[in-house]
Structure formats: C-alpha cells, structure tokens
Amino acid sequence: MKKINIVTLGCSKNTVDSEKLLKQIQAGGYSIVYDPSDFSANTVIINTCGFINDAREESVDTILSFVKAKQSGRIKNLYVMGCLSERYMDALKNEIPEVKKYFGVNNMDQILQELGISKQMELLPERVLTGPGHYAYLKVSEGCDRSCAFCSIPLIRGKCISRPVEELIEEAQCLAGNGVKELILIAQDLSYYGMDLYRKQKLPELITELLNIESLEWIRLHYLYPANFPEDVISLMKENTRICRYIDIPIQHISDKMLGLMKRSHDGTETKSLLFNIRKELPEAAIRTTLIAGHPGETEKEYNELKEFISEFRFDRLGVFPYSHEEGTYGYDNYVDKVPERVKRERVSELMGIQQSISEELNIKKTGKVLKVIIDRREGEFFVGRTQYDTPEVDNEVLISTGYNLNPGNFYDVLITGATDFDLFGKPKNPL
Numbered sequence: 529m530k531k532i533n534i535v536t537l538g539c540s541k542n543t544v545d546s547e548k549l550l551k552q553i554q555a556g557g558y559s560i561v562y563d564p565s566d567f568s569a570n571t572v573i574i575n576t577c578g579f580i581n582d583a584r585e586e587s588v589d590t591i592l593s594f595v596k597a598k599q600s601g602r603i604k605n606l607y608v609m610g611c612l613s614e615r616y617m618d619a620l621k622n623e624i625p626e627v628k629k630y631f632g633v634n635n636m637d638q639i640l641q642e643l644g645i646s647k648q649m650e651l652l653p654e655r656v657l658t659g660p661g662h663y664a665y666l667k668v669s670e671g672c673d674r675s676c677a678f679c680s681i682p683l684i685r686g687k688c689i690s691r692p693v694e695e696l697i698e699e700a701q702c703l704a705g706n707g708v709k710e711l712i713l714i715a716q717d718l719s720y721y722g723m724d725l726y727r728k729q730k731l732p733e734l735i736t737e738l739l740n741i742e743s744l745e746w747i748r749l750h751y752l753y754p755a756n757f758p759e760d761v762i763s764l765m766k767e768n769t770r771i772c773r774y775i776d777i778p779i780q781h782i783s784d785k786m787l788g789l790m791k792r793s794h795d796g797t798e799t800k801s802l803l804f805n806i807r808k809e810l811p812e813a814a815i816r817t818t819l820i821a822g823h824p825g826e827t828e829k830e831y832n833e834l835k836e837f838i839s840e841f842r843f844d845r846l847g848v849f850p851y852s853h854e855e856g857t858y859g860y861d862n863y864v865d866k867v868p869e870r871v872k873r874e875r876v877s878e879l880m881g882i883q884q885s886i887s888e889e890l891n892i893k894k895t896g897k898v899l900k901v902i903i904d905r906r907e908g909e910f911f912v913g914r915t916q917y918d919t920p921e922v923d924n925e926v927l928i929s930t931g932y933n934l935n936p937g938n939f940y941d942v943l944i945t946g947a948t949d950f951d952l953f954g955k956p957k958n959p960l
Contacts (some may be wrong), residue, residue: 530558530559530570530571531558531560531561531569531570531571532553532559532560532561532569532570532571532572532573532601532616532643532649532881533560533561533562533563533566533568533571533572533573533577533701534546534549534553534561534562534572534573534574534575535561535562535563535564535572535573535574535590535594536575536658537574537575537576537577537583537586537587537590537610537857538575538576538577538579538583538587538610538611539577539579540665540667540712540714540750541623541665541667541714541716542563542575542577542610542611543658543665543856544655544665544666544667544714545575545610545633545636546562546575546658547655547656547657547658548600548636548652549573549575549636549639549640549650550562550655550656550658551655551656551677551728552640552645552647552648552651553643553645554656555645555648555651556640556643556644556645556646558643558645559878560634560656562656562658562865564590567594567597567602569603569830570603570604570605570735571603571604571605571606571607571643572594572597572603572605572606573606573607573609573639574587574590574591574594574606574607574608574609574610575609575610576590576591576608576609576610576611576612576613577610577611577612578610578611578612578613578614578615578616578680578684579611579681579684580849580852580854581852582852584612585610587610587612588612588624590825591606591608591624591627592624594606595624595626595627598626599626605628606627606628607627607628607629607630607631607639607642608629608630608631609619609630609631609632609633609635610633611631611684611685611727611939612629612635613631613632614632614684614685615683615684615856616676617630617632617678617816624751629642633684633685643768645809650682651708653695653698653699653701653702654699654702654881655702655703657703657706657708659920660710660904660905660936660937661706661707661708661937662707662709662710662902662904662936662937663708663709663710663711663712663746663902663904663920664703664708664710664712665702665712665713665714665715666699666703666711666712666713666714666820667691667715668690668691668713668715668718668721668731668734668883669688669689669690669691669715669716669717669720669721670685670686670689670691670716671685671686671687671688671689671716671718672685672687672688672717672720673687673688673717673720673723673724674716674717674720675791675792675858676780676790676791676792676858677789677790677791677823677857677859677863678780678790678820678823678851678852678854678857678859679854679857679861680854680855680856680857681716683856683857684789685716687724688715688716688717688720688723688724689725690720690721690722690723690724690725690726690730691725692725693730693733693734693737695831696734697737697738697741698739700738700741700744701741704743704744706846707937708744709743709744709745709746709902709937709939710744710746710747710754710902711738711744711746711747711748712748712749712750712920713731713734713735713747713748713749713750713911714750714751715750715751716751717751717753718731718749718750718751718752718753718755719731719752719755719756719757719758720756721734721755722734729756729758731749731758732758732760732761732764735747735749735761735764735771735887736764738894739768739770739771739856742835744770745770745939746770746771746772746902746916746959747770747772748772748774748916748918748919749761749771749772749774749775749776750772750864751776751778752775752776753775753777753778753793754777754778754779754780754792754793754794754799754802755792755793755794755798756793757777757802762806762809762810762927765810765813766809766810772916772917773810773812773813773814773916773917774813774814774816774916774917774918774919775813775814775815776816776817776845776919777802777803777806777808777815777816777817778817778818779794779799779803779817779818779819779913780792780818780819780820780859781796781819781820781823781830781834781866782796782799782800782833782834782837783796783830783834784796784797784829784835785825786823786825786826786830786834787799789823789824789825790820790823790835790859791858800837800841803815803841803941804841813844813917814844814845814917814918815842815843815845816843816844816845816846816847816919816923817837817845817846817847818846818847818848818849818934819834819846819847819848819849819879820848820849820850820873821848821849821850821851821872821875821876821879822850822851822867822871822872822876823851823859823867824851824853824859824864824865824867826851826865826867831875834879834947835879835882837877838879838882838883838886839882839886842886842890843883843886844887844890844917845887845917845918845922845923846879846880846883846886846923847922848875848876848879848880849876850869850872850873850875850876851865851867851872853865853878857871864931884949884950885949887924887949887950888947888948888949891924891947891948891949891950891951891952892947894944894947894952895944895945895946895947896943896944897943897944898941898942898943898944898957899915899926899941899942899944899952899954900915900916900939900940900941901913901914901915901926901928901939901940901941901942901943901954902914902937902938902939903928903934903935903936903937903938903939903940904920904925904936905936906930906936909929910927910928910929910930911927911928911929911930911931911932911934911936912925912926912927913925913926913927913928913940913942914926915952924950924951924952925950925951925952926944926951926952926953926954926956927951927952927953927954928941928942928953928954928956929955932955932956932959933959934956940956940957941957942954942955942956942957943955943956943957
C-alpha cells in the first residue's frame with residue numbers, strides 16, 4: 529500500500545487542517561503517517577506556518593530536509609501546503625523547485641485531486657487525530673476581520689468565515705465518539721464567532737450545545753479577543769464546571785499609545801476593566817495572555833507601563849513575543865522597525881522573568897490542594913498531566929511518579945505535593 533506522510537508545523541489550526549486531510553487520504557486507500565522524522569513514505573506533504581520569521585525558518589528548513597530525501601531517492605513526491613506557501617508561493621516555486629507542487633490554505637480539494645483521491649463528503653466531520661487522542665481542537669472559524677498592525681493572518685487566511693453551529697456539533701460528536709474527553713475551541717478570534725454568519729456573537733450558544741455531549745468532560749476556550757468580549761461566557765462558566773476555568777485573552781499591550789499603534793480595538797482602560805471584572809466574577813479562573821515586546825513606537829516609558837501592569841495584575845499564564853516586522857502588514861507599510869533586536873529580546877526575557885516569579889508563587893500556593901488532572905503521557909520517570917488551568921503543550925504540567933497505576937487519557941484527583949516555577953508535583957489522592 530502506498531504511504532503518505534503529512535508533516536504539520538505551526539499552530540493548532542494547522543493541526544486540524546492536516547487531520548481532516550489525513551482522514552480523506554486514508555479513505556482513499558493510502559497508508560498514512562504524520563511524522564517529521566519519517567522518510568519512508570512515497571509521498572510527503574508539509575503543512576507549513578508563515579506567521580513570523582522563526583516559523584518561516586522552521587518551515588523552510590523542514591522543506592529542505594525532505595528535498596534532500598527526495599534527491600537521495602528516499603521519497604518520490606514532495607508537496608507543500610499551508611500558510612507559508614499561501615503567502616510566498618511564487619518565491620518558493622523559484623527557490624525550491626524540487627517541490628512537485630505548492631498549495632495554499634483551504635486547498636484540500638486540489639490536493640486530493642492531485643493525489644487522485646475522490647473527496648468523501650460524508651467523512652468531512654471526521655479526522656485522524658494526530659495527538660494523544662483524549663483531547664482535540666475544534667476550529668470554529670477561519671480567518672479574521674481584525675486589522676491589527678502587526679498581524680499577517682488576514683493576509684494569509686482572509687476574512688472571518690464562521691462554521692455553522694450544526695456542522696461543529698456534528699464534528700464534536702464524532703470526536704467524542706472516538707474517545708475525545710477535552711475539546712479545545714480555537715479560532716483566530718473566538719469572540720467574533722458567528723458575527724459574519726448569524727449577525728451576532730454565537731459562542732455562548734455553541735458552548736451550550738456542546739455541553740449536551742455528555743462524554744466531553746472539559747471544554748476549553750482559546751483566543752478570546754478583548755474587544756466585544758462575550759461576557760455571557762463568564763455566566764456559562766459559573767454555571768457549568770465542565771467549561772475549564774481558563775480564559776485565554778491576548779491583550780498584546782496595556783499602553784494606550786501602543787494599543788493605538790497596534791490598531792487594536794481596545795484601549796488600556798477598557799482592557800484593565802475587563803480583566804479585573806473577569807477576576808472578580810471568576811476568581812478561581814486562570815487568565816492567560818500574550819504580549820508583544822518591541823513594537824514600533826515602544827519606548828522605555830511604554831515598556832515600563834507594561835512591566836508594571838504585569839507585576840500588578842499577576843497573570844496566571846503569560847507568553848511574550850518579540851515584534852516581527854511582517855511584510856504586507858499595516859505596521860510594515862507604515863512604521864519603521866526602530867527597536868533593536870537585542871532590546872526586543874531583553875524585554876521579552878525580563879517580562880518572562882517577572883512571570884516566572886509570579887508563576888512560582890502561584891504554584892506554591894497550590895501545594896496541599898487536590899486538583900482534577902488529566903494524564904497526557906508517560907515520560908521517563910513521570911506521568912505528565914494537566915489541570916483545567918493548563919492547555920496542552922503550552923502551560924504548566926503536573927508530574928506524578930510512574931510508581932502509581934495511572935493511564936494516559938484518564939482523569940484523577942491529585943494531591944499537589946510540590947511546585948516549581950512552571951511545574952507541579954503530585955500523587956493520586958486515592959492510589960490504586
């Protein structure tokens with residue numbers, strides 16, 4: 529049987545795209561793998577990321593590694609799809625002609641046609657899960673209607689296109705039927721879901737429908753944009769413990785000047801009001817955010833304002849990225865990237881240092897508490913799990929000795945016995 533390997537780079541949205549394509553290829557009679565280190569497949573498809581420079585470099589390096597495999601006869605056909613090829617199609621064709629064909633985003637029909645596979649419409653709700661199997665991502669929309677100065681997503685993925693609630697419920701039911709216990713809702717802007725299709729925010733109604741799937745023990749929300757935040761979601765969280773007390777709300781900055789330059793739809797006062805209100809209404813929730821350091825216009829004054837707010841608010845989870853001057857964005861066309869790379873990196877490091885101390889303090893306070901934990905995997909001497917306050921591959925983990933009889937994919941009540949800055953240690957409350 530012919531084998532096809534799909535190598536996925538970038539975000540969880542790419543993961544979903546690859547999983548849908550894998551299901552169609554499998555139904556077409558092919559053997560499938562999804563392993564970046566597997567060079568045994570006759571055909572390789574690389575699903576690329578082109579969001580920022582580091583991601584582009586990883587994508588190009590991966591393509592080149594499989595080009596070498598093709599040149600040595602280890603693989604026959606090499607295809608590239610996804611964000612990088614959507615954005616730089618012509619340049620890639622010129623610079624890496626060894627790739628048989630390039631595809632952009634949302635080109636599953638063309639890829640299947642190239643492979644000689646008939647699209648199976650009845651299988652569209654189904655996927656081949658490439659992760660552990662007990663959690664999966666549900667992409668509720670494609671693209672974004674925002675016009676943030678630094679962001680290239682609308683250039684790559686286009687305007688927001690929400691998927692119908694009925695279609696999402698059908699896909700979620702398939703995932704749950706295949707053993708998924710944690711469903712992670714993703715979009716470029718989850719707050720906006722439904723505005724284009726239903727002319728109103730539809731996220732609360734979607735969540736309510738998903739709660740009817742009883743085997744889903746956790747429903748997690750990613751990327752809730754601060755402007756027009758769907759506050760009904762907070763009420764739902766209060767009423768339903770199956771919705772993770774986890775709020776991912778990327779604010780990017782807190783300075784009015786910087787938020788204006790970034791072309792965000794919220795100012796610092798509005799952002800603070802929203803964040804403090806969430807903390808008041810859901811004091812037990814973990815609030816995660818992302819920030820950009822070194823955006824054009826950020827002087828020491830604006831940076832210090834951001835630094836002071838991070839220390840004041842004490843986010844539970846935090847990611848910081850250096851500004852990347854992305855061709856085609858508003859920032860690229862209208863701003864000069866004056867902040868030196870060294871300064872950007874120093875600011876990122878300092879902010880993450882502050883967060884490291886905050887995280888350690890918050891983790892130490894969890895010592896002695898019993899938390900519900902899902903086990904993701906066994907790694908070395910530990911079972912590695914997560915609480916509802918942590919998303920896969922990004923946030924804190926709970927480490928439990930392999931001396932206990934635990935099974936990945938199952939939930940356990942775990943007594944927290946120790947803590948570091950980004951990890952917890954524990955043991956089952958009722959060991960078998």
